[in-house]
Amino acid sequence: MDLQGLPRMQTKPNPGFFKRNAPIAGEAEAIDRAKNGDPDAFAKLYALHKRRVYTLCLRMLGNVSEAEDMTQEAFLHLFRKLGSFRGESAFSTWLHRLTVNLVLMHLRKKGLQLVSLEETINPSEEDAPKRDFGSRDTMLTGSVDRVTLERAVALLPPGYRMVFVLHDVEGFEHNEIATMLECSTGNSKSQLHKARLKLRELLRESQALSAASEPAAQKVNAR
Amino acid sequence: MKDLTTANFDNMTTAEFEEYLPELFENSGGSISKDPRFATFFQSNPDCAALVRDLEIIAEQARSLFEPSGEESGPEPSDAVWSNIASKLKEEAPTDEEN
Numbered sequence: 600m601d602l603q604g605l606p607r608m609q610t611k612p613n614p615g616f617f618k619r620n621a622p623i624a625g626e627a628e629a630i631d632r633a634k635n636g637d638p639d640a641f642a643k644l645y646a647l648h649k650r651r652v653y654t655l656c657l658r659m660l661g662n663v664s665e666a667e668d669m670t671q672e673a674f675l676h677l678f679r680k681l682g683s684f685r686g687e688s689a690f691s692t693w694l695h696r697l698t699v700n701l702v703l704m705h706l707r708k709k710g711l712q713l714v715s716l717e718e719t720i721n722p723s724e725e726d727a728p729k730r731d732f733g734s735r736d737t738m739l740t741g742s743v744d745r746v747t748l749e750r751a752v753a754l755l756p757p758g759y760r761m762v763f764v765l766h767d768v769e770g771f772e773h774n775e776i777a778t779m780l781e782c783s784t785g786n787s788k789s790q791l792h793k794a795r796l797k798l799r800e801l802l803r804e805s806q807a808l809s810a811a812s813e814p815a816a817q818k819v820n821a822r
Numbered sequence: 823m824k825d826l827t828t829a830n831f832d833n834m835t836t837a838e839f840e841e842y843l844p845e846l847f848e849n850s851g852g853s854i855s856k857d858p859r860f861a862t863f864f865q866s867n868p869d870c871a872a873l874v875r876d877l878e879i880i881a882e883q884a885r886s887l888f889e890p891s892g893e894e895s896g897p898e899p900s901d902a903v904w905s906n907i908a909s910k911l912k913e914e915a916p917t918d919e920e921n
Contacts (some may be wrong), residue, residue: 638911645904650890670899674907678914714912743883752887767884773848791845795877802880 758796
């Protein structure tokens, strides 16, 4: 598969990424062996990275079938390009960039390339976060668990979700996201902020629902 | 977004604060609530303080999503994905092309 039409992303090492993408035991050896065509070594690389790559695809696409297809494409692409991996960034960082590029190319093929992504990532008024600060009594209570946050992220409008996943979860910088999404850095920052505001709304609603259902659950349990 | 260099953090309105917020988050590394420059403002505007605290919680928790959850509970692709990859790999060999 060709990545023509997609801007090249910077290849300089990102210190933050090295911290988050620490080398995995046995990975370097598997990379070397896989470069020499060892199928077992490539199977090991798949086993080591399939969950992260699949989760990334799933978060970006919000669809299991498409996420599996793109996971398959990502690893096939990895197999073809592995010889060009020179270790200038962590392997997982390199693999995630490759995956993000493939997913974005897939989305553009589906129609997003017909309109500037800068426009399409802006959701409708009804999906946009409300312009109020809320009040202290409805602020998030303590920490947010990972499952609840994952569900809320899945409910975000696609454009908000994309920027949130790339920046807050994957750790890409705004200038990298701007290059990937072909939008301005300011737009990336703005979209991220709106995504977080929308998430806050969704999480507050989720917590309010849980709180409302607790007394009912307690009544049922008391019987 | 507003330019932070012209900001007067003690005397801004909540609307102005909201305009500064994306840039503030970016520049502070996501830790605004403990920044002494905003102590006075947050004291006068507790709803803004609550908003910032919530957004910090969301950003912090989002970082934890990067690591897959427990080995048994996290999502993973079906076995068919590897079967498809393996059958296609048999037809291909790695190249030395630059990416």
